[in-house]
Amino acid sequence: MQPLLQRTFLVIASIAAAAHIRLACAGVPEGLDALRRNDFATAAKELRPAAERGDPEAQYRVGLMYEFGKGYPKDMKQALAWLRQAAGQGHVAAEVELGVLYRTGDGVPQDDAQAVSWFTKAAGQGSATAQYNVGLMYAKGAGVKVDNAQAIAWFRKAADQGFTLAQFKLGVAYENGEGVTRDPVLAYAHYAIAARANNAEYASYRDDVAKSLTPAQLREGQALAASWQAGQPMPVRAPAQLASAKGASAAAAKAPAAPAADQCSASGALEGERFSATHCAVALYPDQRSVTLWFNEEPIEPAEMKAFQTSAYADAAKGGKQRTLVQVMLCPGGGSASASPAAVRTLDFNSNHAKSALAGVQWSLEAPADFRVEKMEGSVEPGGRLTARIVGAHAKTAFALDFDVTLPSTEAAAGMTCGK
Secondary structure: OHHHHOOOOOOOOOOOOOOOOOOOOOOHHHHHHHHHOOOHHHHHHHHHHHHHOOOHHHHHHHHHHHHHOOOOOOOHHHHHHHHHHHHHOOOHHHHHHHHHHHHHOOOOOOOHHHHHHHHHHHHHOOOHHHHHHHHHHHHHOOOOOOOHHHHHHHHHHHHHOOOHHHHHHHHHHHHHOOOOOOOHHHHHHHHHHHHHHOOHHHHHHHHHHHOOOOHHHHHHHHHHHHHOOOOOOOOOOOOOOOOOHHHHHHHHHHOOOOOOOOEEEEEEEEOOEEEEEOEEEEEEEOOOOEEEEEEEOOOOOHHHHHHHHHHOOOOOEEOOEEOOEEEEEEOOOOOOOEOOHHHOOEEEEEEEEOOEHHHOOEEEEEOOOOEEEEEEEEEOOOOOEEEEEEEEEEOOEEEEEEEEEEOOOOEOOOOOOOOO
16 A cells, blocks of 8 residues: 555644543633643643643643643653553543654654554544544554555544545545555545545545546546535445346355344443443454444444444444444454354453443453453354353443344454454
């Protein structure tokens, strides 16, 4: 994916930019207002006490002030200490900034594996910047093995949120067939969407691709671009139907009986907030034989379910409103095709609660300290049936997960890495 590797690594670290602001401690609003006025002395006076009392937003801002020498003398040791405190409380922007520092080696020994870890934490909380950065790390093979499919999956998550750099990267991928099937119509559509912000470079890529399209293809690409809105999945096209009528009939005659309907439930408390979800979707990452399950309080629309099967990503909001969901990622067979309770040693647990943003968590849980697998059986492969019950508790979150699902034949482009 060489064209993707030539782009500049993204760094967003503006001191005055608001990101996940929590105004729990006195002095934080005043400090942020002082930052907007470039009054760093007042900002330091207001934010430092709040940071020392444990406010993550204040800790993040103080860290940036030390990093850039604004309000304090430049001191990377202090910057890292404050940023780590904020990130330890799940502050997304602090996690991204730590990823940038480890990637660039600014104030710390350069460590791509650490950068990937911090970017992934923030990406799991929905940060488009972090999702884009994780995509770059996979594209470059920095801290992880080169994996074009993973890169595309993370770029797509960021692009869905309107992140123009990621939209452009997808255009490059479709134009050159890197990590995806080459498709000039989709390349045009992605370039056109990225060019909405009046970016001349993206517009030139769009116009160059347009020269290779037939009039019908151009109209299709324009329609795909025009219909897209931020928050929606980026445009896709249905694959061509290659089977002949005779071949399709033969396949239908040999097709097995339809699998049993999926059954699933998740219930418990998310940081003290009760929840119950009886709707789910499942994604399979066959390269590692890892599975991602999305338990949702409300019914999941077919389009969302289809998108989840390819991305293994569920949006915490729909139509501008937060929703209650739990997403778990696991290796049912520890990397093998046969699922078993003993094989599941870790569980990536992510949640969101419609009533409380603070109830959402992102954890990597360990067995048996945080959860136990009471049942896990089936085949971890496309079309396989997986039946399980997992119960666990961590901090103020407790959960019981039950599912009996058929794994999709569609392959997800991302998932957990499993030992074999």
